[in-house]
Amino acid sequence: MPIQVTRLSDPAVRAFVSAVNAHDREAFEAALAPGATMSDDGSDRDLAEWCDREIFASHGHMDVDREAQNGRSLTAVYRNDTYGEMRTKWTFFVDDGKITRFETGQA
Known part of the structure; x- marks a missing residue:
């Protein structure tokens, strides 16, 4: 069951998702x-x-399955109209409440 976006720990990551x-x-x-x-x-x-x-x-959408590193590392099912659905990992670097970098890829 995905984690509700409103329950994601990091406010910047929550805003991104x-x-x-x-x-x-x-x-x-x-x-x-x-x-x-x-x-x-x-x-x-x-x-x-x-x-x-x-x-x-391509109408991207993230269903977050798991978070780690105080909410700055996510595992999610990502889907869009181009590639369909895939399991992905996301790592966020945050400074002063804003995302300075994110890294994603297949999990």
Whole structure:
């Protein structure tokens, strides 16, 4: 059974997951620090391009199964219209309440 988004421990991560699931680009960008970076399966990606393709254009959605590291490490079932459903891991780096970097990949 997935963890309810409202019960995720870290407020910045909670805002990120909420924005992804609501397809709310404004809230998503508000959860990120200026200059935030990301990687997918170990390779750095252009954050804006990746998020457009993997989240917003393809209706991405996260169902969080587990959290660790005070809510900054998640295991989730991620699905979108492009790739379907896959088990993923997410690690977030947070500074001053904003996500400065996230790393994702298949779990």
